[in-house]
Amino acid sequence: MSFEKYTLKDIAKALNLSTSTVSRALRDSYEISEETKKKVLAYAQEINFQVNPIARSLKERRSNTIGVIVSEISNNFFSQIIEGIESIAYERNYQVVITQSHEIVKRERTLVEHLFSRSVDGLLMTLSSEDHEAQYLEQLVNRGFPIVFFDRVPETFSAHKVIADNAKGGLEAVEYLVRKGCRKIAHITGNHNLSTNRERLEGFKKGLKSNGFPFEERAVKYCQSGGSNQLEMETAILELKDYEYDGIFISGDRLTTGYLQALNRLSPHSIREHKIVGFTNSKVVDIFNPAITAIKQPAIEMGQRAARLLIAQIEAKYPIEDYETIILPIEMVD
Amino acid sequence: MSFEKYTLKDIAKALNLSTSTVSRALRDSYEISEETKKKVLAYAQEINFQVNPIARSLKERRSNTIGVIVSEISNNFFSQIIEGIESIAYERNYQVVITQSHEIVKRERTLVEHLFSRSVDGLLMTLSSEDHEAQYLEQLVNRGFPIVFFDRVPETFSAHKVIADNAKGGLEAVEYLVRKGCRKIAHITGNHNLSTNRERLEGFKKGLKSNGFPFEERAVKYCQSGGSNQLEMETAILELKDYEYDGIFISGDRLTTGYLQALNRLSPHSIREHKIVGFTNSKVVDIFNPAITAIKQPAIEMGQRAARLLIAQIEAKYPIEDYETIILPIEMVD
DNA sequence: ATGAAAGCGCTAACAA
DNA sequence: TTGTTAGCGCTTTCAT
Secondary structure (H helix, E strand, C coil): CCCCCCCHHHHHHHHCCCHHHHHHHHCCCCCCCHHHHHHHHHHHHHCCCCCCHHHHHHHHCCCCEEEEEECCCCCHHHHHHHHHHHHHHHHHCCEEEEEECCCCHHHHHHHHHHHHHCCCCEEEECCCCCCCCCHHHHHHHHCCCCEEEECCCCCCCCCEEEEECHHHHHHHHHHHHHHCCCCCEEEEECCCCCHHHHHHHHHHHHHHHHCCCCCCHHHEEECCCCCCCHHHHHHHHHHHHCCCCCEEEECCHHHHHHHHHHHHHCCHHHCCCCEEEEECCCCCHHHECCCCEEEECCHHHHHHHHHHHHHHHHHCCCCCCCCCEEEECCEEEC | CCCCCCCHHHHHHHHCCCHHHHHHHHCCCCCCCHHHHHHHHHHHHHCCCCCCHHHHHHHHCCCCEEEEEECCCCCHHHHHHHHHHHHHHHHHCCEEEEEECCCCHHHHHHHHHHHHHCCCCEEEECCCCCCCCCHHHHHHHHCCCCEEEECCCCCCCCCEEEEECHHHHHHHHHHHHHHCCCCCEEEEECCCCCHHHHHHHHHHHHHHHHCCCCCCHHHEEECCCCCCCHHHHHHHHHHHHCCCCCEEEECCHHHHHHHHHHHHHCCHHHCCCCEEEEECCCCCHHHECCCCEEEECCHHHHHHHHHHHHHHHHHCCCCCCCCCEEEECCEEEC
């Protein structure tokens, strides 16, 4: 293998052709003789020629790169999404540029501007949990810049969106708990700026209703920090204790593990025995203590679908007229 | 915020200057008057001008992009490393392009060639576990292309390397187990093409020796698939059973969780009670069942150090004469 | 079917 | 201090 960086000019010189002819041969243009094409291709192969993607990008005004914004890369769920994105990008010959917003709106915006100006061809993103009006995103979308939102999506404007069936997750959680004999079901949720948490709460309420249970506000605890704040979680649990719940539904990945951690820190037996159902994409729920029932989102598929949707838009000949919202089924793992 | 893409030419025209003057003003060149500079900067600000990084890259022959190759993005440890890399890249104004080798040498090589030809300015990578001679990598390194290896590093040639103190991890695992009263200590390890696994085994042996225990080959099980293969792990455990170990040291992240999963699947009480120490970067070891002692690698720091080293080399005026190997301390979490 | 030449947006050597 | 110009490597229009 050679690591020389050859240019079209090098090939042209070697074969006594013009760069345009070489370019045409390499791009399999119709206006080229079989013979010349073969000669060029053979030589290119021989020296392991690779076009300079930067020069091509400058010329073509596209970079074959897609930008990704998540809140934290090292979050289970997001890293699985990225895995899905990367798999599609790889086969479609796109590069993936990863960034993290750390749940900070301002940084998110900087990243969007940066990636946009960096000439990514499109953006895959999930919103940060900080409160924000996403008008600048709406503008971008409306101007035809390809963006696909996943997981936490904007609700005030239309755009391509890929989400899990969050409401159904909440609903099924309750049904499951009821089936297991629970009669007082609590709920821990995160920041309600996020579509996901709101939808899951809706499902939760619906589940209670359809099973003839009343919805009680005191059965719900809101952990704004999403489970990463120990104190917040412990407080929530202690406050919830009086409710004497025998089942609980937890709305997010970090919330679920944070709940279990807090439970282990507090004397476990001071709390009434109860069943736990929680959203989590951990690959090791089966070794969690206490045991829980997991609601899994098809994270890899979510990344793949989002990536496909994005690439389709990037490569589309005509502007999008209808935005798509893909809702993927969740899965309960016992 | 405006999303128009302005060019230097636009600014030049608006201010009645030449593009070079504008360029110089924007780059804070010394050969420019304060006045003009201010004028240009003010206008650029006003229209939210961003240079076209692709054009700049073409001109400067560098892309401000670094490529990253890991085996799986969604692996705890690697996603934490990526988090570290991203944090440094962000502050140093580099883009990060993420790819995964899926432990396949051939794909790894394709990725290297691809990223190299894609004009990344440097590469951060960990070797895939498949057996391979990394000659092509050696060539690249020797030709001065900036590559920093982390975690699983090549041993046949010198290059920048950032690793954890794997041997010490093995050593401390044994010391810990002995301190806890264990007298028969087993070991589960992964693919021995990987430097990490070999080093940890060495530490294990050293620990036994310094405590006056003999090293017995039958106390060690080799799981080639690194813990992702259930059957392999279960077989290992069953074979190990006769050894009647009262302590075990496990060499990797997936191996550790895989071990716990297998333990839970097999009837847990059919196996003699024992203490477990394992390498893992899971953030939720404290809810694992059975309880274990974790050996953590400073993954985020590893990513940061590797990224810094790489960027230093990329931006260095002179070729590297001495390659650095950074060994980071591990941490035991009880 | 092939070549010459312009131009994508930027930087920098050279001229003024 | 500022402007003119060439050129990074590629694609493509226009000539031949």
